[in-house]
Each structure stands twice: as structure tokens, then as C-alpha cells.
Amino acid sequence: MPAPQKDRRGALRTISPERPEKAARPEHETRTRIIEAAEALFMLHGFEGTSLRMLTARAGVNLAAVNYHFGSKDALIEALFRRRLDPMNAERAAGLARLETEAGGRPLAPAAIIRAFIAPSLRMFEDARGGGRNFIRLLGRAYTDPSRGLRALMGQLYADAMTRYRDAFRRALPGLPHEELSWRLYFMFGTLSYTLTATDTMQLIAGSKQADRYDARLIEQRLLAFLTAGLLAAEPRENKVRQAA
Amino acid sequence: MPAPQKDRRGALRTISPERPEKAARPEHETRTRIIEAAEALFMLHGFEGTSLRMLTARAGVNLAAVNYHFGSKDALIEALFRRRLDPMNAERAAGLARLETEAGGRPLAPAAIIRAFIAPSLRMFEDARGGGRNFIRLLGRAYTDPSRGLRALMGQLYADAMTRYRDAFRRALPGLPHEELSWRLYFMFGTLSYTLTATDTMQLIAGSKQADRYDARLIEQRLLAFLTAGLLAAEPRENKVRQAA
DNA sequence: AACCAATTCAAACGGTCGTTTGATTTTTGC
């Protein structure tokens, strides 16, 4: 058994940022090629619908390379999500910390917290060329994937950022009951996720193609307005509709 | 080739509602057993992750029954969605028509339109025992499924209701530009879909289980408050955050 | 009782799946 197969995760190469010259190209080239091919194909055909033969053919590597470098298809999926999601959620935490430093103890504006949360997603969504947009969409799909392992991974990767932002909102909105706040954050997270993931709904609603459909800055402004209004909505007490006139 | 295999869709049995006695039991029993087993398993393991062998074993029917009664696995999926979605969207159209009749020409309240749209989803979500809740979740998954055929089917099944409601909102909010309205409906649809589909996010946010997490009436009130506020949000003109103090 | 169409059944079809193997090639450290 010459192939190490497992525990190949960052054992060496922890000092890779230096050494800018010599062999800097094919550092983890095969791993990267596999992950990038997987990002594209998983979006097109789903996780189960993408076979390792499709995947390795597109990446231009041998079929056995996935199992050699990642251990299994599932481990590849985990590595794929960690690669982009860990930095993104670290950026979320940093953005919130920056806001709090700037505020110097004063309460944060809810809209500012929302913006700090959604900004990393939209920055990555802007990167259509480098695969960021595709990854954001894949992410939205992963939230509703049946696989228990994948959903557990998503929860794990988001847990820290989710807690930080929940607490920040609690401080910014001390009058809103925690349970009510949880629901609104839930709605907000869903709106963000669905908006960046869905591909056909918008056309269905508008009845025509929107020219600015993919302008991340416009989406960000509109999302921010929508989410802020929803977060700050009056608390529902009793049925208050029915005045249809 | 004794098996009809195709075009078995409602050819006979169009007069099935009458004849309440005699042989009323096994009318379409095998078809129904297959669909109901499929609803449960597709939610647990996904469409591709559910094999016909699993499915027919759970339904207690022969492996060949799916291809005999539906023609193929894909045709089963289509029949499964049509079975619940066609009546649900017909109910949506009827609810909107009822509102307009009651209003007698006067403009509708946006919140009333929203309620009419989300109510059928929540009524089905209430039906946990009969599989309605499971189906609503499966529906949310279908929106983001990679399969082009499935997404096309969803668009087709929703097209009529979507157009009716879009036009109703346009009449109720004549001052809101169509493009802005389309975005907000997009956000609203996403929030509804994600809220009823996701299973883990809420726990992640709240950090604990919510006792009333599945109370459809409470979800409906909270969704309504959130969506109405978002729909009626002030139009974003320029960046208006930044006042972190 | 005999017929016929509808349905169910066990078995098999050709293909594709994720993974493993053992040899071969390439790269690395000395």
C-alpha cells in the first residue's frame, strides 16, 4: 500500500507562502485542479450526479487522483467547502470586530451588522470569473442537501460566525425578544442564501431577463433594504390583515 | 410488450370520485403507495440518492411497478410534484380571486396578498402526519436542484400563480417600479421557500431547540410581518448605512 | 367457465459507480 490516502490534510506545506520561486506553480496543482473542476460540475449535476470519472476527465488528472489526494469523494467535498468557507467566515468575524472597534462601545446600527454579514457573500458572488459566483450557488444548494454529513459540516463551518452575529444583533436590539430575533435572523439567512443560489425564479417572476440581474452592488443594496426592513418590522401581536380596503 | 408503460396519465379514472363503494380501496393503490414512499425517501436521500429498489421495497411493491405505472423514475418525480402542487397553486389563484371579489374594485392591502400566497404552503406544512410538511420541504429542495428538467417543471407549475400575484402586487403598489417589485417578490419567495425547507439553520442560530418551531400559525404570523416589512421597505437610493453610532 | 386486459412478479440486461491495486514515472533530499 504505497498510497498514504488519508490524513494528507495540511501536514506539510504549512510554510508554503514563502518560497515564491521554483516549483511555486505545481505546488498543489492537482488538488486545486480537482477542486475547481468539482466546483463547476457539482453545480451543474449535483454531488451524486457528478461521477469521479467526469470530474477527473475535466480536471485532466487520473481517475485515482481523487482518492489519492483526498481519500474519498466525501472528503473532497469537505475540502472543497473548507477552502472557500473558512476564509469567508473569518472575514465575517473580522468585519464585525472592525465595526465594534469603530463604534467604541456605542451600539451598532442593525443595518451595519447586516451589511457586514452579507458583504463577504456578495464579494465572492462578484467573482464570476474565478468561480466565486459558482461557489456561492453551490453553497446555497448544500444547505438543503439531504446528506446528513454535509449539513453537519455546514453547521460546523458556520457556527462561530452565527454566534457572533446573533450576539451582536442582541446587543443592537435589546428590546427584541431573543426568540423573535432568532426567527428574523433565520428569515434573513434564508433570503440571502436563496437569492444568491436560485437561477430561474427571478426570470419567472419578472417575465423577462433583468439586465442588472448579476450586478452584485445592486443586489447588495436591495438585499440590505429588504433585510433591514424585515428585521425591524413591528412585532406581530394579533392578526392585523383583513383590511382589504 | 404487454406493458402500456407510457401515457397512463389520467386516461381512465376521470370519473373516480363517484362510486364510493366496492373496490374503492385499491383504486390507484400501487401508484399512491409508490408516490408516498418516494416523497419520504427523496427527502431523506435526494432524488438520485434514492434507488428504485429502496423505493419499491418501502412501498411494498415490485421493483418493476415504477416503470409499469409511471414509465420511468423521472416521470414518477413529475407525477409526485403535480399531485400536490397543481391543487396548491389552484388554491392560490382562488384565494386571490376571492380577495379581489371581496374588495370590489378597491385596491388590495399588500399584506393580504402576501397572506393569500403563503397560506396554502403553510396549510400544507401543518399537515405533518399526511406527509404535507415533508412535501413542502421537498419542494424547497427542488427549486435548487441541478436537474434542468426538474427546474423547468417547477417553473411551469408555478408560472400561472406567479403571474397572477405579480400583477396583483403591481396594482396594489402602483408607485413601486416593476423592476424593484420583481426583486422584492424574489426575496419574498426565497424567504418562504427556505424557511419551510431548512431543517438545521434555525437550531444553529438559536443555539437551542425552539418549542414552537413547527407551529405553522406562529410561523405564518412571523413570516407575514417580515415579508410585509421587506416588501414595503423604502427604496434604496444611495448608501445609507455607516452611521454606526 | 372461459376469456381478456390489467397487474404483479422473478430474473436478467448493459452500464456506471466509488474505490483499490500494483506497477511505473516523477520529484525530492542528500
Place this chain on the structure above:
DNA sequence: GCAAAAATCAAACGACCGTTTGAATTGGTT
């Protein structure tokens, strides 16, 4: 320049996939 480690490769593994077949069974109609 050479031995060890890392990586790539073609080929095969057993398992499972959706679908088809043709015979057996069922149930209703004369």
C-alpha cells in the same frame, strides 16, 4: 547521481443503478 518518497497511471474490483423481459397471477365481463 542515486535512493527514497511522492505522484501518476491503466486496469480491475464488487456493488448497485434504471430499465426490460416474458411468464404468472389477478379480477371483471360475458
